[in-house]
Amino acid sequence: MIRFIEVVNTTDHNPRMERTAKATFTLGEVWINEEYVVSIREAVGYKKLLSEGRLPHDLEQHHSFTSVVTNNGSISETHVVVGSPVIVAGRLNRDTHQLLKG
Numbered sequence: 001m002i003r004f005i006e007v008v009n010t011t012d013h014n015p016r017m018e019r020t021a022k023a024t025f026t027l028g029e030v031w032i033n034e035e036y037v038v039s040i041r042e043a044v045g046y047k048k049l050l051s052e053g054r055l056p057h058d059l060e061q062h063h064s065f066t067s068v069v070t071n072n073g074s075i076s077e078t079h080v081v082v083g084s085p086v087i088v089a090g091r092l093n094r095d096t097h098q099l100l101k102g
Contacts, residue, residue: 002091006030007046007055007065015067025055030079034092036070043067044082068092 008028045063049055064084070077081088 001031001033004030004032004079004083004088007080007082018085023054027056027058030081032068032079032092036072037068037092038071039069040085040089040092042085043069048082
């Protein structure tokens with residue numbers, strides 16, 4: 001399992017106030033099992049949220065975000081983590097195989 005910093009949407013989802021509620025986000029820790037990762041892609045809207053100042057102030061303007069989808073049986077989850085897709089994929093795809101001298 002690999003540790004990532006996740007952007008968590010903590011907006012109170014009241015159906016009556018959905019359009020007027022201001023989205024709030026916090027940073028959290030998530031451990032992802034690389035065996036259950038289904039897809040990795042850039043989380044496009046989060047760069048705009050960062051530039052608008054709607055994400056936590058712990059982040060800098062050069063940060064990028066990746067959406068990681070995991071599937072464990074019938075449960076599918078999407079995690080938005082801090083880092084570019086290339087860096088996240090590199091951390092998830094650690095090759096444990098060694099080439100034997102032959």
